[in-house]
Amino acid sequence: MGNSFLFLSSKVYNQLMEKPKILVTQSILTNGIEILENAGLEVEIWQQKGPIPRETLLKLAKDKVGIISMLSDKIDSQLLENSPELKVVTNYAVGFNNIDVASATKKKIAVGNTPGVLTDATADLAMALLLNLSRKITPAKENVINGEWINWEPLGFLGKSLKGKTLGVYGLGRIGHAFAKRCVDGFGMKLIHYSRTEKLIGKKVDLETLLKESDVISLHCPLTEETRERFDYEKLSKTKKDCIFINTARGEVVNEKDLERLVSEGHFFGVGLDVTAPEPISANSPLLKSDRVLVTPHIGSADFETRSAMSELVARNIISALNKSPLPGFVNPDVWN
Ligand code: DGY
Numbered sequence: 001m002g003n004s005f006l007f008l009s010s011k012v013y014n015q016l017m018e019k020p021k022i023l024v025t026q027s028i029l030t031n032g033i034e035i036l037e038n039a040g041l042e043v044e045i046w047q048q049k050g051p052i053p054r055e056t057l058l059k060l061a062k063d064k065v066g067i068i069s070m071l072s073d074k075i076d077s078q079l080l081e082n083s084p085e086l087k088v089v090t091n092y093a094v095g096f097n098n099i100d101v102a103s104a105t106k107k108k109i110a111v112g113n114t115p116g117v118l119t120d121a122t123a124d125l126a127m128a129l130l131l132n133l134s135r136k137i138t139p140a141k142e143n144v145i146n147g148e149w150i151n152w153e154p155l156g157f158l159g160k161s162l163k164g165k166t167l168g169v170y171g172l173g174r175i176g177h178a179f180a181k182r183c184v185d186g187f188g189m190k191l192i193h194y195s196r197t198e199k200l201i202g203k204k205v206d207l208e209t210l211l212k213e214s215d216v217i218s219l220h221c222p223l224t225e226e227t228r229e230r231f232d233y234e235k236l237s238k239t240k241k242d243c244i245f246i247n248t249a250r251g252e253v254v255n256e257k258d259l260e261r262l263v264s265e266g267h268f269f270g271v272g273l274d275v276t277a278p279e280p281i282s283a284n285s286p287l288l289k290s291d292r293v294l295v296t297p298h299i300g301s302a303d304f305e306t307r308s309a310m311s312e313l314v315a316r317n318i319i320s321a322l323n324k325s326p327l328p329g330f331v332n333p334d335v336w337n
Contacts, residue, residue, distance in 0.1 A: 168214025
């Protein structure tokens with residue numbers, strides 16, 4: 001009787017000894033991985049360059065209790081159905097439009113994200129795009145590199161001052177607010193915004209007013225069915241012809257073909273895109289041929305401190321979910337109700 005343990009099949013024995021497994025779909029800063037390992041979890045990281053192939057993701061997710069996903073991974077009902085052990089998925093991003101939250105909730109799988117820690121980094125990037133475009137930094141840099149800097153040009157690279165200009169923020173959440181503060185406090189701009197809730201700064205306006213009155217428009221909304229392609233030809237053509245248009249939110253909020261058409265018609269002083277639809281943007285996109293357009297490869301949260309905080313936050317999301325306590329970044333807090 002005392003030796004009953006000896007009669008356990010090796011399969012059952014292995015199962016008892018196995019640590020719960022977590023999949024990370026791309027290499028991330030390792031501080032979060034250490035937290036997970038110290039908590040007794042086994043972490044498998046997809047370390048190859050580029051997004052994890054769909055079939056590999058489905059296969060590797062099968063025996064995992066948690067997934068740290070990137071915004072390029074489709075976490076849909078097929079994946080959720082195929083992963084019987086799964087208890088938590090946390091995006092390494094604040095946006096979570098790549099995750100089928102309703103299906104996850106139905107299956108009692110907690111969904112996490114990384115709000116707060118990337119607010120300043122993303123607002124900084126939007127500011128960097130704005131300053132680059134308003135002062136023609138990239139064309140000026142190319143002028144120097146191409147050996148075209150002949151003399152001090154009284155009419156060369158004339159930019160657009162921001163002081164006193166009207167900033168229109170579409171979506172005044174955390175990031176929109178942080179960007180607006182930079183523009184208002186740092187550059188003396190006037191703020192109008194289109195947002196769902198009343199905010200104490202600037203003036204809330206309707207979309208028509210935002211489009212018509214803004215010298216700079218910056219998008220900071222999530223991608224939802226309501227915001228998808230919200231900025232199409234009809235809307236974008238209402239903006240001032242010399243408007244600067246910035247998108248650090250999601251590429252799909254803008255109809256990119258319509259944007260291309262307007263740029264080719266000479267509309268916009270500058271267009272700054274950290275996000276495109278699809279990502280990556282095609283190297284043949286006409287947008288890349290315009291010196292009024294600046295595209296960066298979705299680097300909004302890409303500073304060391306921010307990515308390190310994100311790594312820690314996703315680890316805490318996983319551990320909290322496995323303990324059935326509220327995730328620090330909780331997308332579906334009703335999951336266990
Ligand atoms: C996010 O986290 O959703 C941002 O797009 C990162 O830049």
